[in-house]
Amino acid sequence: MVGLSDIPCLGKIVDRVSDAMVDPLFRGFDYMFCYKDSVNFLDSEIRKLGNHEGRVSRRTDAEKNNGKTIDMDVSKWQQEVKEIQRSTEEFLEKYRNRSSWRCIYCLPIPKPVSRFKLGREAVQMAKRVSGLYDSGKGYLENDIAFLPPIENVPASDTEFKEFKSRKDSYDKLWEALVSEDGSMILGIYGMPGVGKTRMMEQLWQEVKEKKIFDKAARADVGSEELNVIKLQNQIAGHLDCHFQSQDDKKHRANQLKHSLLNGGKILILLDDVWSQIPLIEIIGISLAEGSSSKGLKILMTSRKKYVCLDNNCEHPIEITTLTTGEAWDLFKHTVGPEKIHALQDESLVQEVCNKCHGLPLLIHTVGKALKCRPHSLWKDALYQLENGKVEKIAEIDPRVYVCVKLSIDKLEEDAKSCLLLCSLFPEDANIHIRELILLATGSLVPDGESRICAMVDILKSSCLLLDCQEDHTIKLHDLIRDVARSVAVSDPKYAFKIVKCCSRLPDDTDYCTRKFMHLQLEDSDLHFPGDLCCPDLRNLWLQCLNNVIPKFSGSFLSNLRFLWIQEGTSYYVKPENSIQCLGKLRTLILDDCYMADINKNNVRFFPESLESLCIRNCRMPLLMKLPDLKYLRKLEIKTLFGSEVRMVPNAISSLRSLEELHVPHGIQILDQSCLEELFGSETDMDGSDISLNGSDIFLDGAPLLAEISKLTNLRSLQMFFSDFEHFHCSDMFVNLLEYNIWVGNQNKAWGTTEDQSVPFKRSITLMGNQIEGFGSLIERAELLKLYCTDINVGSIYDSNREAFADLRCISIRRSSSMEYLARMSQGEIQHSCQPLTSFSKLTKLQICEAYEMKYLFSKSVAKCLVQLQEVYIFDCPLMEAIIKNEQDTSNEGDIINFFKLKSLKLLRLPRLESFYGEEKEMQHSSSTSIMDDSAAIPLVQSLPLFDGRVRFLFLLLLALLLLFVYFTKLPRPFVH
Structure with missing residues (x-):
């Protein structure tokens, strides 16, 4: 029998109509009559999904605890599961409370429409649940999380505050960073704790926010031996560059080079640089080809200016300490105004702030340590700061002390010695270069004046010494001084000791191990104990606040090599207080002493072993006698009122070993006949009973030049010669390596002896027409002054x-x-072989x-x-x-x-x-x-x-x- 579907064309239409009408009809019957089975299936599926989601959630929690970020797909899946679980729960609740029958004339009649809706909704939800379950199967086997990229921003525990005193420095750095044609390498330098790194971080933050550079990479160089691999790893980590080799420096540098060239505009920050950085070994780019690396900028921080210059930074920017007002504002911000008010002693807070001396690091650390502390701890902190014991403040960050000590430890030996000697001077003292030279050459740095001046330049460039407004003077920041003193006292290599006492030495000091002592005496009754032995004590700086020098006796100072008696109170040097007993003394400095009676009783005052004698600003005797100091190599005398030093004949010529003669106000040789002519035959050569007004006396004494000409070892001369001296020996000064000579009338001289600290090794000032004997000095001079002359x-x-x-x-x-x-x-130039x-x-x-x-x-x-x-x-x-x-x-x-x-x-x-x-x-x-x-x-x-x-x-x-x-x-x- 032939059906409709067998008829051509019509059969296809009948099949489509059948599918469109019959299938939905049967599905509808299924929704209506099998709705309970659908709900039960949904319930089993949602339970299965819930179990799976629980396992996924436990894994995601574990990944989150490990610092990883969950994949977006997983997070979205978990969110959808939660939504479907909530919807299913609402549906099942509605199902349990359903009414699927209705009564008509007490007969229960089913509700087909309600059953249909429940069945259809259950089937649809079950499909969604099954789909979510299938899509989440792989989350347990595969990676569902990843480590987030490191956020390339500076991390600082302090807020950056803008200060007026630093605005120009910040603006210069910013302009150099954003300029396309500016220098490739920029530098910030300053003393430790002044805020170099914080300013660098703020510049980094600002260029990131304004998107000046595509990438930024930071490397902390540090004071350790330069580690190329470590620096490469730090830079590569910020650039997302993964090295193919772990130990081949050249291969890694080449890879970094191409990463930089392909990365657009890149900023490299090098913090805490201590030496020259071999960029060609680290990033494969040399300073010579830096100009071809368009967009690359390098910003470095260092404590030393010359380090920036060595790294081809043309104009390094110095960061100085804060002003008093800025320091107080920062301190109040750190501590909190309400905490200061609660303390009820703002003057104490200001004193503590002042002792921080404008260093942001010290202000932050001290402020944080004392923020919520009682009044007693504030008082203790002030005491510790005043006594240079920063590290002993309760809860203070040890970085403050350590970072300064590190700068000191990294100095070369002579520079470190000069810095430690500077720390012996009082707080806020203006240290004259000449005083440091005297102190250093006689004690720790015997290499001479030029070496010490070079070390001072190194300390200045390291921001450990500050320039003063006065010429040729330096200053030590109080924090640097305190830490340097601590190092000098604790380091057995230096073994410094600062002692202040009255009639007896303190008992709590280990004198036996001290090598350098700064002794401040307040009483003239002090006698050094006879049984006290200091075998290592070589240097003594003595300040006698009572104006009387004590007696040097016993074995306490038996090994002394250097003695400086100094301060501005005019010590009274008595002949009976002779230091002749110091048989090993090599260097003696008498500063601001009353020496008028030193020749009385014919007592020999100076020990024969002296090699260097310096007399500064002292009241001199009428006639200066120098005993047979056959080892004396340096003699320096600078009188109190700028008057000439009067000496007996042969006092200078007898010093056969003399190499340096520095008497810038001149020497007048007086013999017995001159004194008898003026004061009578009863005048004794010691001159103890004679008072002369040097400005009213002009004597034709024995020629000074004749005595100087006998000093065959003389290499350095500072001397004033009166205009009536005659220079007959033309080659007398040929062997001089250094000289500061003035010739003429001292009362009329133009720019002669008003400043004896001339920063020239060879200078000559001439008044009048006398050139004989000075020709070679004029030709070799660094400073030449001619006044009223036809030379x-x-x-x-x-x-x-x-x-x-x-x-x-x-x-x-x-x-x-x-x-x-x-x-x-022009003819002479053409025939000259030398430039x-x-x-x-x-x-x-x-x-x-x-x-x-x-x-x-x-x-x-x-x-x-x-x-x-x-x-x-x-x-x-x-x-x-x-x-x-x-x-x-x-x-x-x-x-x-x-x-x-x-x-x-x-x-x-x-x-x-x-x-x-x-x-x-x-x-x-x-x-x-x-x-x-x-x-x-x-x-x-x-x-x-x-x-x-x-x-x-x-x-x-x-x-x-x-x-x-x-x-x-x-x-x-x-x-x-």
Whole structure:
């Protein structure tokens, strides 16, 4: 029998209609009549899903506890499971409370529609539950979590506060960071605890927020030996760079290089740098090719300026301590205003804050440690800070002490010794360089003055020493001083001890192990115990606050090598308190002592073993006697009122071993006949009963030069010679390596002995026309001053073309014969085999009242003035040019560059026509004065003062007065 489905075309239609109508019909019947089975199936499926979800949840909790982040798909699946569980629970609750029957005339009639809906909803929910179960099967076997990437932002436990005193420094660093053409390497330096790292972190935070750089990487270098692998790992960790090699430094550096080049704009931060960083070994990029690495910037912090410079940081920025107001604001913010108010003693809080000396690290640590502490702990903290015991403050962070001590420990030996010696000076003391030199050369650093000055420069660049407003003085930050003292006392290598006592030494000190003692005596009755033995004590700095030096007896000081008696109270040196018993003493310094009676009773005061004797600001005896000090190598005497030192004949010449003679106010040799002539025949040579007014006495004593000429070992001389001395021996000073010599009338001398701490190793000041014996000194001088003299510098240079190679400063006043300073013809230059070095170190030039001076330098010499910084020319009526072209036509277009000239003052030069003058032009104009009243218009045709042939790149000050010239253009660039 043929059915409808067998009919072509019609059969397909019938099948489709059947599927569309019959299948839903039967599903509907299934929903209606089998709804209970559907609900039971749903209930079993939801239970199975719940069990699986519980296992997944336990695993996700474990991953979260391990710090991992759950995959988004897993979290979404868990959220969907919770939703379906909630929906299923609501459905099952509705099912349990259903009413599937209704009563009609007390007969139960089923509700087909309600049953249909329940069955259909149960089937649909079961499908969703089964699908979620299937999709979550793999979550137990596969990874469902991952470690989050490290957040590349600075982590600091302190809030960054902006301070007015640091705004300029911060702005300069920010501008250099964001500038495309700026330096590749930037540096921040400053003393420990001043806030270098915190400023670096704030710059890092700001560039990240403003998206200046694509990536930033930080590496903490530290004071340990440079570990290239460690630094590479730190940088790579921030750049998401995974090394293929774990120990091949070159391969890793090459990989880092390409990571940096491919990473866009990258900032590398190097914190706590102590030495030069070999970038080529670490990141594969050298400083030479840094300019080709567009977008790469390196910001480093260091405690030492020279470390930044060694790493090619052109302009490192120094971070200094906070001002008093800024420090107080930060301290209040750290402690909390309410805590300070509750303490009810704001003055105590301010004292503690002041003892932090503007160091943010110390302010934070002390403020946090005392934040909620009682009044007694605040008092104790103040006591500890005043006594330099930062580490003993209750609950103080030990990093404060450790970070400063680390800076000290990393110093080279001589620099460390100088710093520890500076710590012996009182709080806030201005330490004169000369005092440190005396203290150091006699005790811990015997290598000499130049070595100590070099160590001071190192300490300054390390921010451990501060400059003072006074010239040639330094200062120690109180925190640095306190830690340095602690190191000096605790380190057995130095074994310092600072003792303050009255009539007896304290008993709580281990004197036997001390090597350097600073003893402050308040009582004149002190006698050193005879049974006290200090075999290691070599250095003693004695301050006698009672004005009387104690007696040196017993074995307490038997091994003493260095003794400094110093303070501003004029100690009374009695002859009976002789130090001759100190048989091993090598260095003696007497500072501000009353020595007028030292020659009484013919008692020998100085021990024969002395090698260095320094007398400063002392009241001298009428006649200074020096016994046979055959080992004395250095003698330095600086009198209290700047008067000459009077000595007996042969007092100087008998010192055969003398190498350094420093008596800047001069020596006057007086013999017995001179005293008898003035005061009678009863005058004794000790001069104890004589009072002379040195300013009213002028004696023709024994020639000082004759005695100095016998000192064959003399290498350093500081001396004033009166203008009546005669210098017959021309080679007397040839062997001098260092000299500061003044010749002339001391009462009239211009810039002679007013500052004896001249920062020049070789200087000479001359008044008058005496040049015999001084020629070699003038040629080798670093500082040359000529006053009221006809000594011709030009003639000296003409006779010796190698002269003035070390000259740094020259000052000439009132010269009536000098026409020029230095000239050299082009022919001489062409025939010279050696490069011209004369005047190449000249930095300061001062010419006043040179009445015959027409110009200063020829063109060839002017080209050597590469270091010139200051020029001052005043009242030279015949000067026509500063530089004169000596008919050199070979390079007419040459421009003379003064790269470092900052100050140019040309005052009262009525004939000055041009800064750079041609010889023919000068000859042409020499017959016509600018002040000539016969001219209708004064020199209208005169040359411009600056005509483009000289260039000043950094000129900051230009002063022109009464030149009477016209000039049309200034040097370009005029001001940089």
